[in-house]
Amino acid sequence: MNKIRNILTLITWIPCCAFADSYLISTPNTSLLLEGDKGTDLNILYYGSKLADSDMEQVKNSGLAIYSQAYPAFGFGYNPETALSVLHPNGELALQLVLEDYQRENREDYELITFTLKDKKYPLQVKLNYKAYQKNDVIEIWSEISHGWKKPVTLKQMASAHLPFMSGDAWLSHLYGDWGNEGIVQEELLTTGMKVIKNRDGVRNAHVCHSEVMISLDGKARENSGRVIGAVLCWPGNYQLRVDCVSPYNYAFFAGIDNENADYTLKPQEVFVTPELAVTYSTQGIGEVSRTFHRWGRTTHLANGDKPRDILLNSWEGVYLKVNEEKMFGMIQDIAALGGELFVMDDGWFGNKYKRNDDNAALGDWTVDREKLPNGIAPLLEEAKKNKIKFGIWIEPECVNTTSELFEKHPDWIICPEGRTPDYGRGGTQLLLDLSNPEVQEFVFGVVDNLKTNYPELAYIKWDINMSLSSFGSSYLSDKEQSHLYIAYHRGLRNVLERIRNKYPNLVMQACASGGGRANYGILPYFDEYWTSDNTDALQRIYMQWGNSYFFPAMAMGSHVSASPNHQTGRNIPVKFRFDVAMAARLGMEMQPKDMNETDRNFSRKAIETYKKIRPLVQFGDLYRLISPYSDKGVSSLMYCSADKNEAVFFAYKLRHFVAQPIPEFRMDGLNPDASYRITELNVPENSKPISVDRQVFSGKFLMEQGLRIPVQKEYTSRILKLDRIN
Numbered sequence: 001m002n003k004i005r006n007i008l009t010l011i012t013w014i015p016c017c018a019f020a021d022s023y024l025i026s027t028p029n030t031s032l033l034l035e036g037d038k039g040t041d042l043n044i045l046y047y048g049s050k051l052a053d054s055d056m057e058q059v060k061n062s063g064l065a066i067y068s069q070a071y072p073a074f075g076f077g078y079n080p081e082t083a084l085s086v087l088h089p090n091g092e093l094a095l096q097l098v099l100e101d102y103q104r105e106n107r108e109d110y111e112l113i114t115f116t117l118k119d120k121k122y123p124l125q126v127k128l129n130y131k132a133y134q135k136n137d138v139i140e141i142w143s144e145i146s147h148g149w150k151k152p153v154t155l156k157q158m159a160s161a162h163l164p165f166m167s168g169d170a171w172l173s174h175l176y177g178d179w180g181n182e183g184i185v186q187e188e189l190l191t192t193g194m195k196v197i198k199n200r201d202g203v204r205n206a207h208v209c210h211s212e213v214m215i216s217l218d219g220k221a222r223e224n225s226g227r228v229i230g231a232v233l234c235w236p237g238n239y240q241l242r243v244d245c246v247s248p249y250n251y252a253f254f255a256g257i258d259n260e261n262a263d264y265t266l267k268p269q270e271v272f273v274t275p276e277l278a279v280t281y282s283t284q285g286i287g288e289v290s291r292t293f294h295r296w297g298r299t300t301h302l303a304n305g306d307k308p309r310d311i312l313l314n315s316w317e318g319v320y321l322k323v324n325e326e327k328m329f330g331m332i333q334d335i336a337a338l339g340g341e342l343f344v345m346d347d348g349w350f351g352n353k354y355k356r357n358d359d360n361a362a363l364g365d366w367t368v369d370r371e372k373l374p375n376g377i378a379p380l381l382e383e384a385k386k387n388k389i390k391f392g393i394w395i396e397p398e399c400v401n402t403t404s405e406l407f408e409k410h411p412d413w414i415i416c417p418e419g420r421t422p423d424y425g426r427g428g429t430q431l432l433l434d435l436s437n438p439e440v441q442e443f444v445f446g447v448v449d450n451l452k453t454n455y456p457e458l459a460y461i462k463w464d465i466n467m468s469l470s471s472f473g474s475s476y477l478s479d480k481e482q483s484h485l486y487i488a489y490h491r492g493l494r495n496v497l498e499r500i501r502n503k504y505p506n507l508v509m510q511a512c513a514s515g516g517g518r519a520n521y522g523i524l525p526y527f528d529e530y531w532t533s534d535n536t537d538a539l540q541r542i543y544m545q546w547g548n549s550y551f552f553p554a555m556a557m558g559s560h561v562s563a564s565p566n567h568q569t570g571r572n573i574p575v576k577f578r579f580d581v582a583m584a585a586r587l588g589m590e591m592q593p594k595d596m597n598e599t600d601r602n603f604s605r606k607a608i609e610t611y612k613k614i615r616p617l618v619q620f621g622d623l624y625r626l627i628s629p630y631s632d633k634g635v636s637s638l639m640y641c642s643a644d645k646n647e648a649v650f651f652a653y654k655l656r657h658f659v660a661q662p663i664p665e666f667r668m669d670g671l672n673p674d675a676s677y678r679i680t681e682l683n684v685p686e687n688s689k690p691i692s693v694d695r696q697v698f699s700g701k702f703l704m705e706q707g708l709r710i711p712v713q714k715e716y717t718s719r720i721l722k723l724d725r726i727n
């Protein structure tokens, strides 16, 4: 008989019987089943719907058990793809990892199951960890690699996890894009051969592709049906995700730090900890996978995920670098008058010897430009306080311009091999600071610490990064450690961010990286939100927000109403549509309010008031995507429901208009079929009438099965409906 070790306290290895041991790792609705005896392979048999202990035999007898190594290593066995490959100090490459020990530990919110694997011949061990949340269907997987050699071992490949799966029609959904077009959904059939998603930017790892995927096992992804595996790699640097189709039906998924040009010399006694891969599984389509990741993100991988986000005005598209006291005062007063809660002074406020009048100077010199702001920052904070709003500021502390006092003082702090001319970034003078260097870490920490020490009331920091890791080389790392740079940079950054978060837990921080380059769960534990894109065009944002919503909760997605015509696309879009799009995420504004006409100003004031009412639903509710903008129906729609299903808010957008194009009915989701809901239209412009369903009552069943016909005939018309349960 298999022995099931499902006990709740910490236990150590118990010598085993002749039969293999089974290990069931479960969340409320999912299970992962592994098997392995001491001294043999540890195999994954199953990942799917929750199993009872008594179901394990069924899995094995069904012929569906996978039997694939949990952490395949290079050297023995038939493993076309591996998670780990090393170079032993004696030149040997082979590993034979077998099970040595097993522990199960019960914590308040999760169970932590750790398998210790050891090489059969040499002193190298891997601790393979599975952290199973008890209230949410997520298991985080990561490994810890160490050895007992006297000399270093080189890690040549060090994935976080391996997850095998079977399917006759597997589809991959993932995000790709570019600057100004981040988070675009890509769907593809997984055919034989290998699909690799890799990012080698070094820093902005979410512009062109993302380290999160969904794998639909029953054909093309559907929102509310079909079996789906979701996976999120929490690493802000270079990564590699691989789906290897070994043979039709048999797939192997690997995710981890990208090992290209990143050999890691692991010293004796050192433990290499890989980043966590969070996985989930659902039988109810990709919508449920998204909601699971949103809940998991808010509770474990997003700073202050339990606190509502403020409505802000950011100065960038309003004044660009032309910051001055008068304009800042004006913007503070204007956003306060509109009902906003925070003003953020973007780029352009700093520089002493070198001024930030262009993007080619002053990064690194985080002192106020006294020509632009003769009285410094204090009066701005005062003005914000007088207007009963908060104040925030922009910095880009990981970078320097060669035209800066910082560079003159510390030319050796940049990333570049000694004796070579670096690749310059933005403005032809921008470079990345070498965060592997503790002195640089101290400096970067000091940028925030000085600001907070001088201005304790500073409430928000927009932390930007507009540079890739190029000119590969560190004057801090030793000759033998040069290949550590991609990893050492992020370890240095994490040290800094941890110190900042320990000292200033309530400081709100936005991760901006030339727009959405840092939409990644490796960095979000330190940030309250990310800037979704430098492209604020409401039409394109619908597509971007849709894609981002696959993995990230709305509260984390900065979405700002900007001017019309839009500065990036030149498109003219009515203020209502612009608000209706931004209100489906974390609402803000990004314009010069003074340029608005009276009608738009009035509309904005009312819309901000309305957002405050729906904020709990948007920021903490359950997202249901209804009609995809990619569906070619010319419309898009989504909604957020409260956990108790007593309230919901529904959004509909008309994207394209063709004569006689049918408008589909809008069928809702996530409601209680037995409840009745009163509908109220929100954001109705002055002099317009609400649509006919306004004030009408419908059952949840009717709204979900029949739906409503919503008049969105013309391009850029939009509707927001509030649903309140009345019985």
Ligand code: GLA
Binding pocket: 316, 346, 347, 394, 464, 466, 512, 513, 514, 515, 531, 534
């Ligand atoms: C980047 C950001 C923008 C803005 C500018 C300022 O491009 O993504 O939002 O802050 O820098 O220089």
